Amino acid sequence: MLVEEIMKSEVTTLPPTAPIEDALRLLNQHHIRHIPIVDQSYKVIGIVSDRDVRDASPSIFDTKSKSEALKHEIQTIMSSPVVTVHPLDFVEEIASIFYEEEFACLPVVRNEKLIGIVTEKDMLYTMIQLTGTNVQGSQIEIKVPNKAGTLPAVANVVGKRKVNISSVLIYPYNDDSDYKILVFRIQTMNPLPIIEDLKRAHYEVLSPNQMRFHNE
Template identity: 25%
Template sequence: MDIKRKEYSVKDLMSFNVVTVDPNTSLDEAVRIMLENNIGSVVVVNEKGVLIGILTEKDLITKVIKGKLDLKDLKVKDIMSAPVVYVEPDTPLYEAVALMQSKKIGHLPVVKNGRVVGIIATGDIISIAPEYLELLRIKKKR
């Protein structure tokens, strides 16, 4: 089955305002930042601005809440996902969607020349290019 869809690239849908934190940021501070910015993840960068991890709502649920850990006792580096799966801005959107599906991730940093330049999330894809949902359904049936 062929899906008629615009050929988007990641740069067409990515958010350019990427919220970053240091790996030594306290987890409660990172959660506060996520809530204040109404975002589902923060990108973790080192002192040179290089991507080293990502902290997502899923990390918080699976590692903190299920593990009954205290936010105040932890740093971002203790539970962030690393190494990070990422794409470049010119990556075709269908490739990014396939990668997100295969890795079971909802947030994908966008990196150019070693620097984080954006992020794309499942919600971005659903709201702007819903035809890609059908692509995911077809792949799941195979």
């Protein structure tokens, strides 16, 4: 999945000379948390968060100081330089940027011009879609040897039951590089027949535990 498929193309922006009070108004008006700061060519030169604006605002009891502080230019509190992404970047790859840098949003840039924005909420929703957890069904985790051809072989066992597969994820198995974990999200509320098929094919099913279904 590409960034352009999940980004918001309508982005609220401000020039660097805008007063902080403009940012406060836009944050509240549009219920957003970040505003990219752009120059006349729409190049991203900074970004301001709701926290930046709050930190720049004096106490609500100090009315005079607050009024003066909010008239300062937004460039005095913006973060710069700004990490950006390209619309043709893969969503799965930029997820690591959100995690490692602890960002809450990333401006999307093409030819040095802002064309969109991706937030951590967009990323979370996309990860839910990619993992298939938004579709009702069951999840099966299987420990398999880490060798070529294993995934299609396991998928073939699942497919014989004519059950749709919502998603497949692959995880490392602890620190043992000889094995990996295949996680199948399938569209059935009773995965027991497939679990039994997998065990008959000599695959080690880690979860769910069959006893749970026998006891229900």
